[in-house]
Amino acid sequence: MSSMEELLAGWNEKFRPHADGAQLPPHHPHCLACGPDNPHGHHLTVHRRGEEVHATHVFDERHVGAPGIAHGGAVATVFDDLFGFLLYLTGGPAVTRKLEVLYDSPVILGTTYDLAARVTRTEGRKLFMEADMKQLGGSRVASASALFLSVDVTHFNQGMPR
Template sequence: MTDLPSVLATWVDKFRPHPDGVDLPPHHEQCLGCGPDNPHGHHLQVRRDGDGVVADHTFDNRHVGAPGIAHGGAVATVIDDLYGFLLYLVGTPAVTRQLTVDYRAPVLIGVPYRMEAHVSSYEGRKLFLTASLTDPEGSLVGTSKAVFVTVGVEHFSRGTQ
């Protein structure tokens, strides 16, 4: 497991301006959404796209809900993680306060989906975020809204006690 001091040491490089089109670094090596070393994770790879972020993701058999369909919780996990990459553009850590997902069609196993996320607005410490999930034909299969709240680094020390 990645320890907190190691994760925090990488934040200087992550919470800074990133050029448009570049791949963004994972939150940490064991992150469930994007961690490359998490054998149970999604290994999400995200890049900056203008004032938002974008990722292409294919759910596999580890993510099955009903046969051939991704579990709704797996889809929500990936969307929540995608939102986390917006924080690199905003320049500060934050945590999920509220997350809603509108599933408009089944998310199928083995199909590549395009996911996009943007910051809609700010209100004090609150960030209002939106995301979409489209299939290879460009049909919208899901949308999401979230509220994230900016936090100080001390927030994350709670997980090490």
Template sequence: MGCGPDNPHGHHLQVRRDGQDVVAEHVFDERHVGAPGIAHGGAVATVIDDLFGFLLYGMGSLGVTRSLQMDYRAPVLLGRNYILRARLVERDGRKMHTAATVAHETNFVATARAVFVAVDLGHFTEALSSADRDRSSR
């Protein structure tokens, strides 16, 4: 839903490095509506989770979301350009603590904190194999 390049409903973030941070610009549109003119909080959280994924990838790590906490300070409006920024706060063994902001011009409209757990590629391939086995046994 978030990062798949072939998904026509994906957010298709264009992420760049800025020092140790990753940054993207994003405009929420009618696909993301929660209330008239306002992005659904789940759409905002999805974009931030995706941004964190780019951060981990840039660090050379694969990870899965353990927790994601959003703090909405103001409505995220449709049709506005937002600057998304994420960074690694701390690494503790396999746990990676991250933080992000969503801003329009100089106004922060949302912040986020998340914990990711580092995994290897086998984590994903094993999950796919298991899902395939479950489907074929039905």
């Protein structure tokens, strides 16, 4: 089976309907944000909650920017990937065209944060999304908005070894 055939076979399984409350599958085992087999990754676990996706996350020393504080790029990575989990609810592949992050307060290493994301609007191939990151039961530390564009699964052929 070629890599592309394997990708397509796995893809169909991932896009089956997921029950409310269910843990959603990682994009692939080595995904930087959610892949369980990526030693540098965030190992994000994400659940469906109604029409939103939710995660709790603790940034660690691998994600450090200023001492004790998460790197802004690491925070953006987690938001981008969380948006990627909404595709299991919208039912088809899409990729990030635009991502904007607002950093309200430093994201502190070793602290648990709650994240939630939702689709706010669709327009043809365009998916507009919003997300926020909060201290547990507390105030918002960052928010993000994104535009994803739906693509055919053959889009991912561009990353296959030649």
